[in-house]
Amino acid sequence: MVSRTIRTQHGGRATGRPTLEEVAARAGVGRGTVSRVINGSPRVSESARVAVQAAVAELGYVPNRAARALAANRTDAIALVVPDPEDRFFAEPYFSEIVRGVGAALAETDMQLLLTLAGGDRERRRLANYLAAHRVDGVLLVSVRADDPIPDLLEELAVPVVISGRRSGDETLAAVDADNYAGAFGAVAHLAARGRSRIGTITGRLDIYGAQCRLAGYRAALDAAGLDPAPGLIAPADFTEEGGRRAMQELLARCPGLDAVFAASDVMAAGARQVLRGAGRRIPDDVALVGFDDSAVARHMDPALTSVRQPIGEMGRTMARMLLQEITGESDRVGAGPGRSLAGSARRPQIVLPTELVIRESS
Numbered sequence: 001m002v003s004r005t006i007r008t009q010h011g012g013r014a015t016g017r018p019t020l021e022e023v024a025a026r027a028g029v030g031r032g033t034v035s036r037v038i039n040g041s042p043r044v045s046e047s048a049r050v051a052v053q054a055a056v057a058e059l060g061y062v063p064n065r066a067a068r069a070l071a072a073n074r075t076d077a078i079a080l081v082v083p084d085p086e087d088r089f090f091a092e093p094y095f096s097e098i099v100r101g102v103g104a105a106l107a108e109t110d111m112q113l114l115l116t117l118a119g120g121d122r123e124r125r126r127l128a129n130y131l132a133a134h135r136v137d138g139v140l141l142v143s144v145r146a147d148d149p150i151p152d153l154l155e156e157l158a159v160p161v162v163i164s165g166r167r168s169g170d171e172t173l174a175a176v177d178a179d180n181y182a183g184a185f186g187a188v189a190h191l192a193a194r195g196r197s198r199i200g201t202i203t204g205r206l207d208i209y210g211a212q213c214r215l216a217g218y219r220a221a222l223d224a225a226g227l228d229p230a231p232g233l234i235a236p237a238d239f240t241e242e243g244g245r246r247a248m249q250e251l252l253a254r255c256p257g258l259d260a261v262f263a264a265s266d267v268m269a270a271g272a273r274q275v276l277r278g279a280g281r282r283i284p285d286d287v288a289l290v291g292f293d294d295s296a297v298a299r300h301m302d303p304a305l306t307s308v309r310q311p312i313g314e315m316g317r318t319m320a321r322m323l324l325q326e327i328t329g330e331s332d333r334v335g336a337g338p339g340r341s342l343a344g345s346a347r348r349p350q351i352v353l354p355t356e357l358v359i360r361e362s363s
Contacts, residue, residue, distance in 0.1 A: 018059040026055035077112040078323060079136045081127065083150055084143055085119035092239065092267060093295035094312055098142055098164060101316020109324070111137075118150065131157055138323045140164070145207045160326035162319045165210045166350065174326055174348035176319045178310035180210045183355030184217025185224075187262050187290045187308050190357055192225035196260035196288055200233040202247040202272060204264040211239075214264045214292065233258065237268050244271025252279055259287055260363075266291035266298045266307055273301060288363040294356075303361035310355050318351055 024031045029048050036044050037052040044052075055061070080102060082089055089095050099115070106113055114136065118127045131139070131153065138160035141150060146167050154161045155173075162174040191199050201218045204211030215234070222229040232254040237243030244263060248271065251258060261276075263269035269291035273283065281287045283303055291298055294309035326348070 018061045020061075023052065023055045023059055023061050026059060027051040075135055075137050076110050077114055077136045078106075078138045078140060078320075078327075079114045079116050079131075080140045080142065081116045081118055081150065082142050083118045083124075083145070083148055086117050088119075088240065089117055091241070092265075093297060094265075094293060095142065097295070097312035098316040098319075101313035101318075102140060102320045103316075104313070105317040105320035105324075111324070124150065128153055131159055138162075138327045140319050140323055143208070145205070146209065147207065160323060162323045162326060164315060164319055165208065168209050171209075171350060172348065174322055175350045176315050176322065177210065177350070177352050178312075178315065179352050179355050180213035180310075181217040181220075183292060183308035183310065183357070184214040184262065184264070185221045186217075186355070186357045187292070187306075188218050188221035189225065190306070190359065191260040191262065191288055191290060191363060192221065192227060194260075194288065194363060197227060198233070198255060198258040199227065199260040199262060200235065200251045200255060200258045202244055202251070202261065202263040202268050203234065203236045204239045204268070206236060211264055218262055230255075237264075239265050239268060241267050241271040244268030245275050246271075248272035248275035252276075260289070261287060262290045262292075264292050266293045266295045266305060269305055269307070270297055270301060273305075283362050290363050294358050298358070298360070301362070306360045306363040307358055308355050309358050311353050314353060318353070322349060322351070 020031055020034055024034045027034065027048070029051060033044060033048050034052050037049050038056075080099065082095060102113060116123075116127055116130075118124050127150070130136075136159070139154055139162075141154070141161055141163040142165075144151060144163050144165060144167055148167070151161065151163065151167065151173060162176065163171075164176055166175045166177050188199060188201075199222065201215065203215050206212055206215070219229045233251065235247035235250045237247040244265075244267065247268065248261070251261065252275065261269075261272055263272050269289055273289060276283060276287055276289070283289050289305065291305050291307040292310070293312070294307040298305035298307040
């Protein structure tokens with residue numbers, strides 16, 4: 001085995017790790033040029049870039065990420081914050097798909113992803129202290145309610161942030177969303193086109209803007225079909241399976257003759273299915289059922305669930321790309337791919353991705 005010792009200029013001590021200065025000397029360029037090449041700066045001539053890359057390869061130089069991060073006032077870490085309890089995070093497929101998409105976008109970067117569940121006051125206080133200490137470069141915030149204090153905290157601390165799902169139609173933070181209104185409209189229009197006339201809905205939490213948009217799409221589709229959006233056909237829930245069960249019981253009690261249900265999530269649709277089966281209602285013969293998300297829950301139900309597919313993985317990837325560009329100050333050049341941009345002069349970039357109705361046996 002061959003051992004190599006390289007002398008540094010720090011008091012003549014020997015170390016097995018080459019320095020930036022030694023790379024510069026080997027390449028015949030200045031230290032600043034080496035730094036620009038290593039950090040991918042375009043402000044370097046091609047000949048200098050080739051010389052530096054050759055010197056790096058010859059010496060086996062490995063950049064000191066910790067020193068680079070300190071010099072740039074960076075931590076090379078971002079936090080994925082979910083302001084919901086732990087049990088909902090692990091029960092709702094939406095979150096795992098978001099995490100998968102974020103992870104895919106960060107796979108080829110040096111960024112570390114920190115998952116933080118902040119569903120209670122104690123967790124939120126801990127998060128506030130963590131952010132105030134500038135231990136992350138930015139935050140991805142998922143499942144935000146209109147009155148959630150975390151976005152205001154992030155703005156106060158000037159922490160770059162991208163949220164999944166807008167808080168309102170006047171959202172000012174960078175955001176990635178699905179077209180909840182169009183998705184719900186298409187689902188209910190599908191049920192009406194199949195001859196269903198007493199169509200109920202199980203909403204998500206109405207302090208979440210996405211749930212409000214799905215309810216608005218439901219109402220608009222009924223109006224377009226000439227059907228009555230009666231209050232008795234609307235049952236609020238909380239995006240959980242148990243919430244779907246309770247809401248379905250309410251709908252059957254208020255409107256025993258309903259012949260279709262649009263649930264604002266697949267998980268709630270699964271709860272509704274249990275109640276319908278228990279009441280002797282056949283799906284779809286007696287009651288057609290449609291969900292939202294097109295998660296694994298939809299594909300594995302019996303009968304398989306018609307559902308609105310929102311591109312959750314793509315939402316996660318887009319969020320991560322947007323946050324990286326927010327961190328580096330390049331947010332005006334966000335490449336969001338397909339989707340509508342709602343960016344305006346008073347807003348950070350906002351992207352709305354399209355949804356798609358996936359028709360299966362339940363409708």
